[in-house]
Amino acid sequence: MVCRFKRSFILAYPMWQICEQSQILLFFFGKDDEFMTNWLLKTEPDAFSIDDLEACGARGEPWNGIRNYQARNFLKQMKPEDRVLIYHSSCAVPGIVGEGIVITEPYPDPEALDPESPYHDPKSKADQPRWWVVDVRHEQHWPETVTLKTIKQQPALSDLPLLKQSRLSISPVSDEQWQALERLSKP
Numbered sequence: 001m002v003c004r005f006k007r008s009f010i011l012a013y014p015m016w017q018i019c020e021q022s023q024i025l026l027f028f029f030g031k032d033d034e035f036m037t038n039w040l041l042k043t044e045p046d047a048f049s050i051d052d053l054e055a056c057g058a059r060g061e062p063w064n065g066i067r068n069y070q071a072r073n074f075l076k077q078m079k080p081e082d083r084v085l086i087y088h089s090s091c092a093v094p095g096i097v098g099e100g101i102v103i104t105e106p107y108p109d110p111e112a113l114d115p116e117s118p119y120h121d122p123k124s125k126a127d128q129p130r131w132w133v134v135d136v137r138h139e140q141h142w143p144e145t146v147t148l149k150t151i152k153q154q155p156a157l158s159d160l161p162l163l164k165q166s167r168l169s170i171s172p173v174s175d176e177q178w179q180a181l182e183r184l185s186k187p
Helices: 007-011 016-022 051-054 069-077 148-152 174-186
Strands: 002-008 025-027 038-043 083-087 097-103 137-148 171-172
Touching: 016 174, 038 097, 038 174, 051 083, 051 097, 051 137, 083 137, 083 174, 097 148, 137 148, 137 174, 148 174
Parallel strands: 002 025, 038 083
Antiparallel strands: 038 171, 083 097, 097 137
16 A cells, blocks of 8 residues: 655654554655655764764765664665755764755665674675665754754654654654754754
């Protein structure tokens, strides 16, 4: 079964959770039936920060190590030019620190096949990959970090998947949520 929802419906009803649990294929449609193109990507700044991403320059960096099926499914929906919010997690002040852009189509995660990698998965095969990556390029640091505490205080952001599924490392963000978050980043 396929669920097709306009973005405004998804904002009011976080149906991807219901569809995911029911094993229903879900497509997110936005204005003019375009696929949703905004994402939030979590990273631990001690391992890889927005500064590290910026240092990679125009070539960007593979967004690897995703080992959650729901996050993987979101990652496989990404396409070049999708906007991403960079969220620092597992740190003193978790929050959104800036933004980037997806620069490649999803492709199999080569580290899943490498026995020396911490992201190795013996069940992943070259001809049947289980895990995927996209390359992401830094776009800009935000003037101020939008902290998790601040996000939780905003009624307009109460349906943000970051708050509903806090362990998910990749999640969709609507245009309206992006704009609200961006406003909070300005002094």
